[in-house]
Structures are given as C-alpha cells and as structure tokens.
Amino acid sequence: MENSVYSIYHFFAHLYRNRKQLAAKEKLSDFAFDAELLSYEGAGRFPDLAIRVNPENKPPGGELVELKDSRSYSVSSFNSTIPSGVKAIADITGGKSNVLREGMLARGDDIHALPERDVFYLVRGRKNGNMKICLVHGSFFETVPVDELIQGSFTQALNERLQEEDEEISEELRALITGLFSRQDTFSKVRHVKNASVRLRFRVMTEVNRQGNILSSRSYPKIKDNTISLVLPYKTEAERAQQQRYIRMAISKSEWEVGSSFTICHPLNGKFLVLSYAL
Secondary structure, eight states: OOOOOOOHHHHHHHHHHHHHHHHHOSSGGGGGOOOGGEEEEEESSSSSEEEEEEEEOOOOOOEEEEEOOSSSSSSSOOHHHSOOOOHHHHSSSSSSSHHHHHHHHHHHHHGSSSSEEEEEEEEEEETTTTEEEEEEEGGTTTTOOOHHHHHHHHHHHHHHHHTTTTTOHHHHHHHHHHHHHHOOOHHSSOOOTOSSSOOOOOOOOOOOOOGOOOTTTTTOOOOOSSSSEEEEEEHHHHHHHHHHHHHHHSSHHHHHHSSEEEEETTTTTEEEEEEEEEE
16 A cells, blocks of 8 residues: 555555454454554544545545444444534534544644545444444435434424324424424534523434345345445446446455455445455
8 A cells, every 4th residue: 555545445455454353353443543544533523533635636535434333233323423425524623622623633634625525434243243344435324414314303203292282383384493403513512501500412313224224134135244345335337437446546456356346225325336355
C-alpha cells in the first residue's frame, strides 16, 4: 500500500490482511487499526473512526466508520446516530469543543476538503461458534432519508395517540406538527425545565429489520459463515466497475483472486457488490 493513498478500500485491505487478529479480539475497538489511514480514532460517539482524505481524490477517502459488535447474527442497535450512507462533515464537527474536529486537525487532515463523507459500518456477529464480519456502506440501512424516517415514526405515534384519545385534527395541523419534529437534533438536545432537578434528553434508538440485517443467513445467504466481506452499493454497471477498480488499487492480484466477488440485492435499496474472504 502506498502511504499517500487513503480510502475505505485500503482500510478493508488492512482488515483482510489482519483478519485472524480482528476475529480474535473480544471487542472490535480492541483491534489495532492502521493509524496511518486514520485521521481520527475514538469511542463513545459517532464516528468511531475517520479515514484521511486522499489528496489525489481518486478515490476521495475521508470515509467515516462506526463499529457494530454483536453476539448474535443481528446487527446491534444504533443508540445515538441514525444510520445513513452519507453525512455532512460540518454537522458533526461543529461546536466550541469537538473531539472529532480536534482529532482530525491534530493529524493534519483537511476537514473541509470533502464536505460530504460516505459512512460505513464495521459489523461483526457471532452465532454457534461461527462469525461474520462485514464492512458495509450505510446506504444498506438508510432506505429512506433520515428526516423522512423520523417524521414517519412521529406521525405513527401521533395518530395512535389521537386514536386512543378519540381526537381529530386537521391534515394541515398534522403535517405541521410532524414536520416540526422531523430532525434528529430536535430530540438530541438536553432540555432544562424550570424547577426540575433533572435534565431531560430524548434518545433515538434505531434497530435493523430483516431486510437490513446483513448478517442474516436467511436474508443474505451468499454471505457465508466465517467470512469477512466488503459491501458496496452500485446503481449501474459503470459504478460497479469503478468500485472494482478502487478495490484493485488496494489489494494485489493474488489477493483479488482468492476472494469471492458477487452481487446481493437489497429488497428496498437495490444492488450491492460484495467482496468476501474466508476468515
């Protein structure tokens, strides 16, 4: 690997080459990720890892990575940040004291060189002595926009409450109320109520359903037990070919040939290219 090239493809190549150590760690966060590739490594808040921006911009790099560990073949819940395929870097590096921003700057990364960052999830699951590890693009979980997801969920809650109370409101008022509560930051702020000795913050928790469970052998049987896989979205054959070219920049010909490359179809979000290796 050339040290001047940073990307999710090189990150996966590092995981593949060290797959035995990755599989053996009790927690994903205990694994020694390649610090040369990273502009940030933390824990407890999104993201867990940030890959450096590639100055050559082919591929652009700068991907954000969240670690998801599970002791079953179910993806662990997303406890603070709703999964998405892309995030604006300005939305997560703002504020007076921001550990992500300070960490990236300390490692010499140009935060604003790439305003929109692709998001990946490093998902590991265990079942009956077997293991699956998937580095999967966030669009696998984001089949509707985040704001639309929140608004739709809030609409359901409002409708249920109105039905329980046998109340009716106009469609205009209903749309106004649900529209006001369509952003996640509305819930994530700590609220101070006069004369209260506690502060209140609503927390959004997201769980995958059957279609979004990349670890499910029933839903995605091509992803076998005891494998490590890179899962990438594509809409056209040209995009698929480009993904393959980027992968070939990060791995050798011999490494490519021992892997298994195939397509899986997400029932709600189209085709994904998978490059899979035995653990």
